[in-house]
Amino acid sequence: FHITIRKIEEINIERLLNYLKGSAPLTGEIQACVTILNTVLNYKPRNNFAVVKRGVFPETNDRPKYLFGGTELKTGFCQSMRPAIKLVLGYMIVNVDTCAAVFHPDGSLLDYVAKILGKRNVEELRRGISDSERRNLERSLKGLIIKVIHRGEKQTKYKIERLTSQAADFTTFTNKKEGVEMSVADYFAQTYNHSLEFKSLPCLVVKKNLFIPMEVCDILPGQKYEKTIGDKAKADMIKFTACKPQERFDKIENCIQNIFKHNEDENLRDFEINIDPKMMTVDGRVLKSPTVMFNENSKQQNIFPVQNGRWNPRDLVLLRTKPLHNWSVLVLADRRSCPMEQVKRCMIGLKQKLTEFGMEVGNDPYINYENPQGNIESSLQISVQKAHNNKSFPPQLLIVIIPRKPSPLYGEVKMIADTKIGIVTQCILAEKLRNPNNKSLWANIGLKINAKLGGHNCNLMKEELSTIGKVPTMIVGADISHPGVGQKDQPSIAAVCASVEPNATTYYGRISVNKQIRNETIECLGEMISDLLKAFYEKNKVLPKRMIFYRDGVSEGQFRSVLNREVIALKNAFDKIYQKDPPNLTFIIAQKRHHTRFIPVNRKDTDKLGNCIPGTVVDQSIVHCNEFDFYLQSHSGLQGTTRPTHYYVLHDENKFGADEIQNLTYRLCYLYARCSSAISVVPPIAYAHLLAARARLYPTIEVPGEQNCGESESISSIPLVSKELAKVMYFV
Numbered sequence: 001f002h003i004t005i006r007k008i009e010e011i012n013i014e015r016l017l018n019y020l021k022g023s024a025p026l027t028g029e030i031q032a033c034v035t036i037l038n039t040v041l042n043y044k045p046r047n048n049f050a051v052v053k054r055g056v057f058p059e060t061n062d063r064p065k066y067l068f069g070g071t072e073l074k075t076g077f078c079q080s081m082r083p084a085i086k087l088v089l090g091y092m093i094v095n096v097d098t099c100a101a102v103f104h105p106d107g108s109l110l111d112y113v114a115k116i117l118g119k120r121n122v123e124e125l126r127r128g129i130s131d132s133e134r135r136n137l138e139r140s141l142k143g144l145i146i147k148v149i150h151r152g153e154k155q156t157k158y159k160i161e162r163l164t165s166q167a168a169d170f171t172t173f174t175n176k177k178e179g180v181e182m183s184v185a186d187y188f189a190q191t192y193n194h195s196l197e198f199k200s201l202p203c204l205v206v207k208k209n210l211f212i213p214m215e216v217c218d219i220l221p222g223q224k225y226e227k228t229i230g231d232k233a234k235a236d237m238i239k240f241t242a243c244k245p246q247e248r249f250d251k252i253e254n255c256i257q258n259i260f261k262h263n264e265d266e267n268l269r270d271f272e273i274n275i276d277p278k279m280m281t282v283d284g285r286v287l288k289s290p291t292v293m294f295n296e297n298s299k300q301q302n303i304f305p306v307q308n309g310r311w312n313p314r315d316l317v318l319l320r321t322k323p324l325h326n327w328s329v330l331v332l333a334d335r336r337s338c339p340m341e342q343v344k345r346c347m348i349g350l351k352q353k354l355t356e357f358g359m360e361v362g363n364d365p366y367i368n369y370e371n372p373q374g375n376i377e378s379s380l381q382i383s384v385q386k387a388h389n390n391k392s393f394p395p396q397l398l399i400v401i402i403p404r405k406p407s408p409l410y411g412e413v414k415m416i417a418d419t420k421i422g423i424v425t426q427c428i429l430a431e432k433l434r435n436p437n438n439k440s441l442w443a444n445i446g447l448k449i450n451a452k453l454g455g456h457n458c459n460l461m462k463e464e465l466s467t468i469g470k471v472p473t474m475i476v477g478a479d480i481s482h483p484g485v486g487q488k489d490q491p492s493i494a495a496v497c498a499s500v501e502p503n504a505t506t507y508y509g510r511i512s513v514n515k516q517i518r519n520e521t522i523e524c525l526g527e528m529i530s531d532l533l534k535a536f537y538e539k540n541k542v543l544p545k546r547m548i549f550y551r552d553g554v555s556e557g558q559f560r561s562v563l564n565r566e567v568i569a570l571k572n573a574f575d576k577i578y579q580k581d582p583p584n585l586t587f588i589i590a591q592k593r594h595h596t597r598f599i600p601v602n603r604k605d606t607d608k609l610g611n612c613i614p615g616t617v618v619d620q621s622i623v624h625c626n627e628f629d630f631y632l633q634s635h636s637g638l639q640g641t642t643r644p645t646h647y648y649v650l651h652d653e654n655k656f657g658a659d660e661i662q663n664l665t666y667r668l669c670y671l672y673a674r675c676s677s678a679i680s681v682v683p684p685i686a687y688a689h690l691l692a693a694r695a696r697l698y699p700t701i702e703v704p705g706e707q708n709c710g711e712s713e714s715i716s717s718i719p720l721v722s723k724e725l726a727k728v729m730y731f732v
Contacts, residue, residue: 011036020083020091022626030083031557037081037092043267045079045260050222054078055099057222058259064105065240068232069140070115071225072105073240077255078595083624093622094275096252096260097595100241102229104144106221109214110198116140128167128200137202138163145223146204150192150216157220158206168213169199184211228484231406242640245599245610253279281601282622287615289678290464290667295319295358302461306670308607309614309636309678313443316357322453323360326395328387330379332372332413333403333430343367343401345436350399353442359450365399366390372403376412380421396453400427411697415719419698422722424452424730444675451673451732456505460667467656467664468504474536474544474583475499475668477507477684478525479552481692482518491515491700493718494522495692497684498532500539505671507687508535509731511695513717520558526569526576533577535727546654547583548664552685554589563587563650586661587651590681596622596631597641611642614678617662618644628652630662634669635680645681673732691731 016033018024042054049056057076065073076099084093105112114122117133129137142162147155164171169185182190185199196213203211229237243251262268262275291304295317303311329347331338347365354361366387370379380398387395398417402409410427417425426449432441447457462469476498483490492514497507510531512524522528537543549570554562567587574582598616600606607613612633619630633644649661656664669678672686679686698718721730 016083019626025626026624034081034083034092037273040267040271040273041079041081041094044265049076049259050074050103052076052101052224054080055101056259057101057103065236066105066115067102067229067236067240069118069230070105070112071229071233072103073100073237074103075100075241077252077259079260080595082622084622093280094262095595096256097597098243098248098251098255099595100237102225102233102237104219104223104225106219106223109146109217109219112219113137113141113201113214125198125201129202134163134165134202140227141204143226145220146206146212146217147220148212148216149218150188150194155218158204158210158212160204160206162205163202164205164211166202167200168196168203168211171203171211173209173211184213188213188216238639245597245606245641248597248641249279249599280621282598282618283620284598284612284616284618286613287617287663287666289615290460290670292670293319293459293461295321297358306678309634309670311676313357313447313676314439318357318359318447318450318455318457319459320456321357321359321450322455323362324354324396324449324453325360325362326387326391326393327362327365327397327399328383328395329365329367329399329401330383331367331369331401331430332376332379332409333401335369337403338401338430338433340367340369342433342436346433347399349436349438350442350445353439353446354449357443357446357450359446359455363390365395372409376409377416377420380413380416380423384421384423394423396424397449398423398425400425401430401433402427403430405429414694415698418694418721418725418730419719420722422724424449424725424728426452447676448674448732451729454506454728456503457673458671459503459505460670464667465503465664467660468546468548469502471545472502472536472540472542473499473504473546473548474533475504475682475684476529476532476547476549477552477682477686477688478522478549479685479688479692480514480520480522481689481696490696492517492519493692493695494524494528495688495695496522496525496528496532497687497691498529498536499684500532500536502540504668504683505673507684507729508532508727509687509691509729511691511718511721513700520554521562521565522569525566526573529570529573530576533573543578544583545581546586548586548654549588550682550685551587551589552592552681552688554591556591559589559648559650562589567651584653585651586649586654586656588661588665589648589650590685591646591648592643592681594643594646596644596646598631598633598644599641607636609637609639609642611637612644615666616644617666619658619662624648628658630658632662632666633680634666635678643680673729687729687731694731 011032013033016030019030045056049058055076055078057074067073078099079094079096081092081094084091110122114125116137141160144160145157147157149155169183171184172181174181184203185196188194188196198215201214203213206212256277289306291302292306292311293302298317299315331343351361368383368386383398384395400413413425417423450457478496481493494514495511497509500506500508510528512528514523570585598612600612614634614636616633617630623629628649631644631646633642665682668682672679672683695718700718
């Protein structure tokens with residue numbers, strides 16, 4: 001290689017110091033200063049340990065943590081410098097935290113192959129594998145670097161390109177040395193005196209016409225698993241990474257002393273960077289929890305105080321329910337695994353819970369069995385039609401029993417029901433029907449069904465939502481779903497959800513496709529907001545005078561770009577809809593993917609896991625110098641260390657005070673329709689995330705540009721949701 005290094009520019013660190021003192025705005029040059037400091041900070045650990053993204057993963061003597069499917073979970077650490085602070089002017093802080101990544105396990109390739117294919121042990125591989133197993137294995141192993149171990153010290157490294165279509169004893173090549181064609185198994189027996197024990201397995205193809213048996217290969221350590229792990233592996237990962245606060249903080253302190261060793265780092269010393277190894281102590285406060293209101297027929301109409309951000313839905317009547325006069329059940333599982341009597345008993349249990357919640361439920365649903373391998377659209381239509389035949393009007397709800405998860409059936413059912421038929425659906429896994437008396441399951445499903453049909457599960461006292469109750473206000477949440485690993489041909493999908501009632505419990509959603517993949521800006525925001533403003537007017541006969549816009553999925557480096565473009569798009573939408581007096585706009589970014597964690601100094605101030613209690617706010621000492629931002633932990637985690645959400649108020653025409661916007665944000669977290677607890681981020685963002693994930697299930701099609709954001713050329717789009725569903729929360 002020929003490398004040329006040339007000087008581009010000099011970065012003046014004085015600009016950063018001025019910013020820290022509050023006498024200069026945040027600019028690209030200041031961000032460059034921070035980037036340089038982070039490069040210096042991480043140079044030594046990134047050269048000494050395995051690296052995945054911003055994390056470093058030292059070798060440990062800990063017992064390996066294997067996930068379902070054979071991959072290995074490793075825990076590591078990450079660190080970054082951040083500008084500080086309002087009270088400690090002129091300083092930077094170092095944010096250190098634990099992190100985790102999925103790796104291919106090192107060692108025997110055969111052991112890994114057995115785990116990938118779900119075999120009980122390596123011995124089961126002797127009989128060979130099926131074509132479908134071979135394809136699955138090839139997807140998992142492609143790109144993996146291995147070394148051969150059958151030639152003593154000469155352990156050559158190779159990258160796996162693919163697998164042979166036949167086993168080692170049937171995979172042949174021409175031995176140029178002897179001029180004969182022979183199998184790989186015969187070659188190893190003749191050349192290395194090595195009789196293959198697993199000759200029924202395919203070989204690795206590492207180069208053209210270079211085949212290597214799996215049993216003579218070891219996996220090199222430190223290789224990141226780049227593909228998406230399955231649901232069972234994700235469950236394992238959550239279990240392994242759940243770490244109580246004190247344990248997590250002990251690990252961080254140990255890392256600072258024994259891994260990062262800042263005060264022994266010659267690079268930091270050369271740049272005259274000194275780091276205090278002690279953790280910071282910051283001041284926080286706890287906001288008062290709101291009163292959660294239910295129907296007057298509840299055993300307890302008003303719940304206050306809400307203990308630990310949770311309440312028990314037992315004996316509660318939902319605030320406002322919708323009647324369910326006609327419904328149907330479609331079973332996409334065989335009668336042996338999901339018998340009719342079992343389904344009937346479960347539907348009786350669900351109906352009983354819906355009735356307890358205050359819903360008026362009609363006759364028992366019509367139950368229809370269909371072949372999961374057949375035409376799903378036809379199956380859905382038949383179930384809807386047969387229920388319609390029993391009544392004078394079509395069903396409002398279709399319960400769909402699917403055999404397993406993950407299953408392509410789920411996406412197909414949702415796509416057809418949302419875009420072609422126009423009916424609310426609720427999918428249930430067949431395995432969940434084993435216990436007809438599972439009241440917690442029926443309660444969770446009941447909350448979703450009432451919300452999907454247009455009901456209100458709960459609300460807060462009027463005075464607790466006075467910020468949005470004084471004048472007509474629209475609360476908006478927006479998110480972008482980018483294509484995941486292995487989805488390079490898929491577009492980025494934007495979702496926007498907006499409240500359409502004064503109490504901010506009912507949200508309508510709109511989706512669109514970004515023309516530019518991985519563009520952080522919502523390209524069709526103006527059109528989506530215009531449509532939602534019209535819906536607000538149709539429901540309230542007045543347009544909102546305030547808009548509070550919560551935006552998810554934006555990194556700090558993208559703040560200004562997204563703010564400038566999306567605020568302009570919102571203003572343009574206001575100009576189209578309003579004749580005069582457009583709404584005052586507050587634009588807030590919510591960040592969940594960060595590494596700031598809190599632990600109370602006093603044990604008496606913690607929850608049962610040792611976390612801060614819900615409502616904890618930190619808005620000094622670790623927030624930005626010249627910005628309006630705060631950390632809010634609004635929920636109580638079920639396990640591990642609870643992560644607060646970092647909110648940045650980037651644009652505020654409503655001139656909210658810190659207390660006002662913090663209390664509103666916290667109280668909104670108690671109004672999430674899907675559960676009986678406060679959640680970690682404001683509901684409109686959670687709904688936008690659900691809606692974007694739902695739209696990801698729809699097929700992408702090419703349409704003329706005029707149909708999407710006024711573009712002139714053809715671009716990717718997704719099917720429109722039916723008119724029947726556009727006015728309900730079908731996505732919860």
